[in-house]
Amino acid sequence: MSAYSHFLRLKQVKEITCLSKSSIYRLMEQGDFPKQVPLSARSVVWVKSQVEDWCAQKVCAALS
Template sequence: MREPDRIIRLKTVLSRTGLSRSTIYRKIAEGTFPAQLKISTNGTGWHESDINRWIADPVSWRPKRQCDEGR
């Protein structure tokens, strides 16, 4: 059985990617970075696997299509 995908917060995403906060949100708007998930009223996070996929190949990263997701 697969281990569950962790949710990581912005501080972790910033340190793992080396990008600035404004660059991350600009890339989300452009569709070239994984979008965040709403995890509470005031909180968001990212699936760690999505960030790992982006880090592995940031130039050709594209969002997974709904039918491609195994979650």
């Protein structure tokens, strides 16, 4: 199964990261959060593995 086969909607990203919508988009704009993938003109998703990797990096940085 491909790493790109698991997608997350914004609600799921918010639940996983404990971030607000505005924080997620601000971090994306700053280059510090994975970019969303457009599925259609009005639908975007995030790649689950990228969001999980981002979370793991934050934990590692906090423990260093």
